[in-house]
Amino acid sequence: xxxxxxxxxxxxxxxxxxxxxxxxxxxxxxxxxxxxxxxxxxxxxxxxxxxxxxxxxxxxxxxxxxxxxxxxxxxxxxxxxxxxxxxxxxxxxxxxxxxxxxxxxxxxxxxxxxxxxxxxxxxxxxxxxxxxxxxxxxxxxxxxxxxxxxxxxxxxxxxxxxxxxxxxxxxxxxxxxxxxxxxxxxxxxxxxxxxxxxxxxxxxxxxxxxxxxxxxxxxxxxxxxxxxxxxxxxxxxxxxxxxxxxxxxxxxxxxxxxxxxxxxxxxxxxxxxxxxxxxxxxxx
Numbered sequence: 001x002x003x004x005x006x007x008x009x010x011x012x013x014x015x016x017x018x019x020x021x022x023x024x025x026x027x028x029x030x031x032x033x034x035x036x037x038x039x040x041x042x043x044x045x046x047x048x049x050x051x052x053x054x055x056x057x058x059x060x061x062x063x064x065x066x067x068x069x070x071x072x073x074x075x076x077x078x079x080x081x082x083x084x085x086x087x088x089x090x091x092x093x094x095x096x097x098x099x100x101x102x103x104x105x106x107x108x109x110x111x112x113x114x115x116x117x118x119x120x121x122x123x124x125x126x127x128x129x130x131x132x133x134x135x136x137x138x139x140x141x142x143x144x145x146x147x148x149x150x151x152x153x154x155x156x157x158x159x160x161x162x163x164x165x166x167x168x169x170x171x172x173x174x175x176x177x178x179x180x181x182x183x184x185x186x187x188x189x190x191x192x193x194x195x196x197x198x199x200x201x202x203x204x205x206x207x208x209x210x211x212x213x214x215x216x217x218x219x220x221x222x223x224x225x226x227x228x229x230x231x232x233x234x235x236x237x238x239x240x241x242x243x244x245x246x247x248x249x250x251x252x253x254x255x256x257x258x259x260x261x262x263x264x265x266x267x268x269x270x271x272x273x274x275x276x277x278x279x280x281x282x283x284x
Contacts, residue, residue, distance in 0.1 A: 010082040011133050013115075013122035017073040018066055023228045025063040025238075027176075029086035031079040031140065032056055033108065033115040039074040040067050041104065045227025048104055050074070055111065056104040057144060059086075060175045063224065077115040079137060083175050087168075089138045090145065105147045114140060165190040166200055173209075177216040178240040183209050217241060218254050225262040232259045 018039070034054040041050045043064045050056065058064060060083060068074045081089075118136050121129045169190040173181065186209065187197035201209050221239035224230055233244050236259075241247035251259045 010085045011130075011137055012080040013118045013133070014078045014080070015075070015119055016078050017075050019068045019073045021064075021066040023063055023065040023224075023230070025060070025178075026058065026080075027060050027178075028083060029060070029081040030058040031081060031137065031144075032058070033077045033079075033111060034074060035077065035112065035115075036075040037072045038069045040069060042066070042227070044223055050104050051106070053109040053112075054104040054106050055108045055140075055144065057141070061177075061220070063220075063228075077119060079115075079118060079140075081137065085134070086141075087171055087175070089134075089141050092138075092142070105144060111140065111143075165192070166197075166204055169197065169201070170205060173213060174216065177213055177220070178238065180240075180242075181213060214250055215254070218251060221247070221251065221259070222255065222262065225259055235259065 015035075023042075032055065034050050034052055036052055038049060038051045040047050041056070041064065042048075043056075043058070044062055049069075066074065114136055118133055121133050121136075169186050169192075172189045173186055183198060184194045187194045190197055190200075192200065198209055201207075201212070205212050207215070217239040221235050221241070224235045224238060225232070228235075230238065232248075236244045236247040239247070241250070248258055251257075255262075
C-alpha cells in the first residue's frame, strides 16, 4: 500500500460500490460524490435520495445509513479527510461556522472529473500528489460551502467573533465529544491554563465546559434513540457516556424522561405503522 492510501494519511480517496450500509458514524470527515446508481441516504434520522451528481459531506458529529434503490449498487468516490485538515479548510469558507449541513447537493455532474483526478492521484507516487489532492479537496469544499450558503434557511451557528485559539478548542469538543475529554486536555488545544480556559469557555458558549460537553453528548444520544434500533446501553457508550446509570440520570434531568421512554415511543409508532400497512393489504 502506498503512502497516499495508508490508514494514517490525512486524505484518503476510495472508489466504492455500496448496496446497504447500516447506521454508523466516524471520527473523520467524509466527502462523497455519487457516480452511478441511486440510494436512500439517512443522515441523523432524516432520509433523502442521492443520485449521480450528488455530493455530500459528513462530519464526525453525524451518523448515517444507506440503502441502494434497486439491484444496482451505488457507485461513488469516498474521500476520507482528517478532522484537522477538514476544519482548517472549512474555516476558510465560513470562519468559525458550525452546523455544516450534511444534506446532499445535486447538479454536480461537472465535478466528476475532479473526483476522478483525486482517485488517480491517490493511486500514484508522482511528486506533489499530496499537495494536489489537498488543493482539489479544498476547491470542492469551497464550492460545497458556497452551495450551502445559497440554500434558503441555512444559517450556520457562528463562532467567528471568538478568538481563534478558543474557537479551535470549542470545535475540538464538537468533533470529539464521543471520546473521553478532560478540561485540561481541551484547554491545551487553546494553549491556556485550565482555570483561565474554563472562564473564557463559559463567556464564549454561555455554558461551563462540563455542561456543554454533556449537552452535546445528550443531543447525539437522543437522535440515535429516535432514529435507530440501537439499545439504550449501546447509545449510552456511542454518545461518550461511560456509565449507563450516569447516562440515564443526565438524560432524565435534561428531557424529563428516561432514555427508554423515547425508545418505547418509537417502537410503538412503528407498530402502529406496521398494523396500518397490514390492514391496508388485507382490504386490498
